[in-house]
Amino acid sequence: MSRLFAPASGLCAIMLAATPFVIASAPYESTMGLVQKIFYYHVPSAWLMMLAALVSGTSSGFYLFNRKLSWDRIAVASAELMVLFGAIVLITGPLWGRKAWGVWWQWDARLTSSLTTWMIFCAYLIVRRFGGIGSEKLAAGLALFGLANVPFIYVSVNYWRTIHPTTNVVPTLPLSMGGPFWFCALTLLLLYILLMQLRIRLEDQRKQLDNLYLAVDR
Amino acid sequence: MGRWGGCAMMIQKTRFLIGILLLVFSFVFSPVVVWSQQPGEQVDEFVPISELPPEDQLPAAPLLVSAYACVVLALGIYVWSVGRRLSTVQQEIKRLELEIKRDVHN
Numbered sequence: 029m030s031r032l033f034a035p036a037s038g039l040c041a042i043m044l045a046a047t048p049f050v051i052a053s054a055p056y057e058s059t060m061g062l063v064q065k066i067f068y069y070h071v072p073s074a075w076l077m078m079l080a081a082l083v084s085g086t087s088s089g090f091y092l093f094n095r096k097l098s099w100d101r102i103a104v105a106s107a108e109l110m111v112l113f114g115a116i117v118l119i120t121g122p123l124w125g126r127k128a129w130g131v132w133w134q135w136d137a138r139l140t141s142s143l144t145t146w147m148i149f150c151a152y153l154i155v156r157r158f159g160g161i162g163s164e165k166l167a168a169g170l171a172l173f174g175l176a177n178v179p180f181i182y183v184s185v186n187y188w189r190t191i192h193p194t195t196n197v198v199p200t201l202p203l204s205m206g207g208p209f210w211f212c213a214l215t216l217l218l219l220y221i222l223l224m225q226l227r228i229r230l231e232d233q234r235k236q237l238d239n240l241y242l243a244v245d246r
Numbered sequence: 247m248g249r250w251g252g253c254a255m256m257i258q259k260t261r262f263l264i265g266i267l268l269l270v271f272s273f274v275f276s277p278v279v280v281w282s283q284q285p286g287e288q289v290d291e292f293v294p295i296s297e298l299p300p301e302d303q304l305p306a307a308p309l310l311v312s313a314y315a316c317v318v319l320a321l322g323i324y325v326w327s328v329g330r331r332l333s334t335v336q337q338e339i340k341r342l343e344l345e346i347k348r349d350v351h352n
Contacts, residue, residue, distance in 0.1 A: 048314070063306035066313045073317070112324050119320075120313040127306050219321070226328050233335045240342040244349075 033225060040222055043215040054208040063127040066120050071198065072213040073116040074142070076220050078178050080110035081145060083224075084152070085175020088168035097235065100164055103171055105227035107152045109220060110174070114146035129191055137184035138192040141177055148174040 047068070057064035084106035091099035121139070122132040133139065148170055155167040185194045201209055 061306055063309055065310055069313065069317050112320060116317050116320050119316045123309045123313045123316075127309050223324070223328070226332070230328060230332050230335065233332065233339065237335055237339050237342070240339060240346070243346055244342055 030225070033222065036218065037222055040215065040218045043211070043218065047212055047215055050208045050211050055204050057205075060128050063124055066124040068209055068212045069216075070117060070120045070124060071209070072216040073113045073120065075213065076216055077110055077113040077117050077142070077146070078181060080106045080113060080220065081149065081171075081174050081178050084110055084149070085171045085178070088171035089175070092165065092168050092172075100168070101228050101231035101235075102224075103168060104153075104156060104164075104231060105224050107149050107156075107167075107171060107174075108227060109223055110149045111146065111153060112223075113216075113220070114142070114149065117142060118146060134191060136190035136192060137188040138181065138190055141181045141184050145174050145177040145181060148177065 051065055051068045054065065054068070056062060057067075084103045087099045087103035087106065090096070091103060121142075125134065126132050152167045152170045152174065155163050155170060159166060182195065184190070185192050198206075198209065
């Protein structure tokens with residue numbers, strides 16, 4: 029693991045501890061009020077969910093073409109993080125929607141596509157866990173399906189009629205809201221990078237363990 | 247006329263039937279379409295939130311706190327889970343390395 033890991037972890041912990049105060053400093057949104065503050069975690073988590081799906085799908089594609097295990101390790105690490113950030117998105121979203129829309133869930137294009145992509149990556153992890161020998165190739169195929177869904181999730185709010193806010197919200201944020209938002213986004217991005225490193229290290233160690241088992245058997 | 251004439255009659259009858267069906271459907275469904283395009287009810291009075299029945303008063307704070315609690319819990323559990331898996335694998339590696347060393351000496 030890189031020498032930067034420990035200082036970066038410390039910085040990330042400080043930033044994570046500061047986020048509630050930064051978010052509290054942001055002004056209330058005019059129509060949604062206090063509940064809109066879920067946005068500061070919900071949207072960066074959604075971005076990281078899509079980023080993790082992109083990384084996992086792309087790495088799976090590379091793994092299928094050149095069979096290098098290093099790509100497979102990146103793919104599985106990112107798939108796990110996709111499920112983690114996806115779970116955060118799918119929990120915080122309905123909590124926001126209940127107050128803002130009056131319903132917990134709406135079967136619109138954005139919500140449904142996010143849920144199906146999340147389920148594809150849950151299936152990826154289940155296949156990896158219980159699929160037996162060769163399951164990593166099957167799982168890589170699943171990740172490619174998940175990757176194909178990502179652009180659809182992003183543009184869905186602009187092409188279909190939905191009550192979900194459009195992609196225009198973030199670029200037009202005033203500085204008082206944009207500052208806390210980008211702070212949270214950076215914090216979670218740093219967390220994603222650190223967790224990826226940690227998770228890839230786990231895969232490396234598992235590979236080392238497999239080699240040791242083979243050495244003991246000989 | 248013969249066979250082709252009968253066929254033309256059949257097509258004409260089918261077209262007529264389709265026309266009737268379309269007419270019936272448009273009568274049945276047009277009120278639904280018009281109703282669905284109506285704007286929502288107009289507001290003619292303001293009601294303070296405290297006067298709403300308890301089931302309609304939905305405070306935002308518990309939802310916000312629940313959301314942040316879920317985020318912290320999910321991240322905490324994940325970091326703990328990765329740390330636990332990593333330490334288990336590292337212990338197993340150490341055990342096997344010792345075993346291999348012992349086998350080499352013997």
